[in-house]
Amino acid sequence: MNKKDMVEQMRNFWTTPEPAEKDGFFLRVRGNGLLERRPVVISHREFLTIQLCYIGKWIWVLSGCLLLLIAWVCSRNAGNYPFALTSLLAAVIFFETGRSGRCSMAELEQTARFSARSVLLARAFLLGMINTAGLVMIILVVRPFYSYPVIRMFLYMIVPYLTAALLGSAYERRHRTDQGWGSVLICILSSVVFASVPLFFRQLYEERLIVLWAAVFLLMICGLAVCIWKSISGREEPAWS
Numbered sequence: 001m002n003k004k005d006m007v008e009q010m011r012n013f014w015t016t017p018e019p020a021e022k023d024g025f026f027l028r029v030r031g032n033g034l035l036e037r038r039p040v041v042i043s044h045r046e047f048l049t050i051q052l053c054y055i056g057k058w059i060w061v062l063s064g065c066l067l068l069l070i071a072w073v074c075s076r077n078a079g080n081y082p083f084a085l086t087s088l089l090a091a092v093i094f095f096e097t098g099r100s101g102r103c104s105m106a107e108l109e110q111t112a113r114f115s116a117r118s119v120l121l122a123r124a125f126l127l128g129m130i131n132t133a134g135l136v137m138i139i140l141v142v143r144p145f146y147s148y149p150v151i152r153m154f155l156y157m158i159v160p161y162l163t164a165a166l167l168g169s170a171y172e173r174r175h176r177t178d179q180g181w182g183s184v185l186i187c188i189l190s191s192v193v194f195a196s197v198p199l200f201f202r203q204l205y206e207e208r209l210i211v212l213w214a215a216v217f218l219l220m221i222c223g224l225a226v227c228i229w230k231s232i233s234g235r236e237e238p239a240w241s
Contacts, residue, residue: 071141075141081195084160091187096127173231
């Protein structure tokens with residue numbers, strides 16, 4: 001066997017066979033005019049509605065259970081440590097955003113109609129806003145059990161939540177192959193830390209330190225915005241629309 005015959009046999013051996021009924025498929029597509037049809041453009045509201053429906057039901061159940069737990073603990077024990085439970089709400093967001101990695105769907109999402117960064121940002125935004133709205137409702141419900149003004153209670157609940165979200169986001173940005181478990185663990189540890197700090201620093205919830213809480217709140221907002229911007233700017237996937 002000469003070299004030419006060997007190359008020809010290797011080419012025939014490694015050539016991928018044509019898919020069955022490929023020509024018939026393209027004839028049907030062309031006959032229905034689908035090749036010239038452009039994807040339907042949807043509005044931002046419709047896009048958010050699609051993502052809202054895509055989020056797993058167990059995510060909403062888990063988030064709802066955590067909000068009910070926070071409300072129940074705050075109403076039964078009017079102390080400061082229940083505020084640390086809000087850090088666990090950030091873990092719910094990372095459960096959802098890390099789902100594509102755990103299910104090995106990252107490559108599929110990167111070639112979908114909408115870029116993965118748009119999808120993940122939309123889901124994180126929806127979960128974050130709904131969780132924040134839930135915290136506001138809890139504050140209004142448990143307000144009679146505390147002597148704190150509404151603003152102070154809001155800061156005491158939102159700061160642990162934002163801190164866990166910032167630390168988890170920073171971790172995910174550096175370790176994208178972690179599949180979300182490391183950021184969830186960070187949220188749990190953050191809750192433990194916020195619950196333990198008053199044992200060593202009892203002045204933490206005094207009224208004179210409210211300025212410190214407000215400053216940390218603004219710092220967390222700015223830090224989270226920068227972290228999210230850096231995270232999504234590092235994702236460059238093709239999008240159809």
